[in-house]
Amino acid sequence: MSQLAQRCNAINLAEGFPAPPHLKNAAVSAIISDSSQYRHLQGVCDLLAKIVKQMHGLDIDPLKDVAICCGQSEAFAAAIFATLDPGDEVILFDPSYETYEGCVVMTGGIHVPLDPPQWTLDSSKLPRSFTEKTKAIVLNSRNFLAITDEVYEHITYDNLKHISLASFPGMQERTIITSSLPKSFSVTGWRVGWAIAPAFLASAIRNIDGRVTDYAPAPFQEAALTALRSPPEYFESLRRDYQSKRDYIIKLLGGVGFKIEFIPQDSFFLFAELPDNCPLSDVEFVKKLILEAGVVAVPGQGFFHTNLSSNEVSNLNYQKRYVRFAFC
Ligand SMILES: Cc1ncc(COP(=O)(O)O)c(C=O)c1O
Numbered sequence: 438m439s440q441l442a443q444r445c446n447a448i449n450l451a452e453g454f455p456a457p458p459h460l461k462n463a464a465v466s467a468i469i470s471d472s473s474q475y476r477h478l479q480g481v482c483d484l485l486a487k488i489v490k491q492m493h494g495l496d497i498d499p500l501k502d503v504a505i506c507c508g509q510s511e512a513f514a515a516a517i518f519a520t521l522d523p524g525d526e527v528i529l530f531d532p533s534y535e536t537y538e539g540c541v542v543m544t545g546g547i548h549v550p551l552d553p554p555q556w557t558l559d560s561s562k563l564p565r566s567f568t569e570k571t572k573a574i575v576l577n578s579r580n581f582l583a584i585t586d587e588v589y590e591h592i593t594y595d596n597l598k599h600i601s602l603a604s605f606p607g608m609q610e611r612t613i614i615t616s617s618l619p620k621s622f623s624v625t626g627w628r629v630g631w632a633i634a635p636a637f638l639a640s641a642i643r644n645i646d647g648r649v650t651d652y653a654p655a656p657f658q659e660a661a662l663t664a665l666r667s668p669p670e671y672f673e674s675l676r677r678d679y680q681s682k683r684d685y686i687i688k689l690l691g692g693v694g695f696k697i698e699f700i701p702q703d704s705f706f707l708f709a710e711l712p713d714n715c716p717l718s719d720v721e722f723v724k725k726l727i728l729e730a731g732v733v734a735v736p737g738q739g740f741f742h743t744n745l746s747s748n749e750v751s752n753l754n755y756q757k758r759y760v761r762f763a764f765c
Contacts, residue, residue: 467659519641554698
């Protein structure tokens with residue numbers, strides 16, 4: 438689909454936005470000052486500790502509880518590799534971000550389908566998904582490790598505030614927070630992310646990072662220092678901008694017949710259901726959109742992992758009826 442979109446020079450509603458000029462300048466200065474070696478920037482961990490305290494009231498040790506990684510994607514993978522043994526299972530909700538699936542496939546991913554159109558959780562399904570092999574859940578549970586993905590922590594709507602699961606009583610010691618720079622600062626290709634976890638887990642994650650990528654890119658860690666020092670007004674204006682973009686795209690797509698029952702409460706993606714009178718699948722629709730309108734979006738089926746032939750779930754046809762539009 439990406440190749441077709443490139444050939445057609447399609448407008449990309451799949452991803453992407455330009456980086457803010459002050460961050461570009463920070464990265465350029467770092468490159469010019471020869472920040473070009475393998476490097477761990479303790480300053481990034483120090484700033485993260487400050488932010489986590491301000492936002493969630495959590496005390497963390499910036500020397501021991503943080504692992505800087507190449508984006509949330511590596512932080513998540515390293516968290517999985519650091520904590521799971523062969524045969525362990527991880528519970529994931531479905532639909533979910535694509536890379537989770539690839540990481541847990543080496544161990545065992547158990548998908549709990551959320552129910553459309555609001556993507557709510559039927560609470561009877563969750564306990565049935567736990568087995569004696571379950572080691573972690575990507576979200577929340579009492580007796581298991583929780584791995585959270587908080588990349589949209591600063592992009593929330595309707596005055597909602599992001600609350601980290603780790604800030605709930607008793608959760609900090611069993612939660613690995615993963616997050617990154619890209620979404621909050623419009624720098625998806627810079628690959629700076631982190632895991633924040635109790636020291637023994639963070640140390641295991643750093644160990645995996647050391648064997649896999651051995652540090653996030655140095656100049657972008659330098660630029661992260663500038664980003665993470667952004668004043669509260671930066672985040673307020675980020676939220677205001679996205680709020681108007683979200684409201685605009687909902688109106689626009691709703692106006693041409695898309696069914697938008699689930700209104701995003703964070704992120705800059707809209708998961709829109711194809712109009713009832715559209716006979717195409719998500720993939721067919723996106724191909725046609727590229728060829729005839731010169732616009733590319735993402736077919737929704739890549740976000741679903743529940744087996745289509747599963748007996749437990751009677752009707753999963755909805756998996757081919759969603760398209761993801763970015764509004765960044
Ligand atoms: C929910 C979610 N998590 C993680 C990521 C990837 O983050 P990173 O670029 O830091 O690896 C994305 C990117 O789209 C995302 O939507």
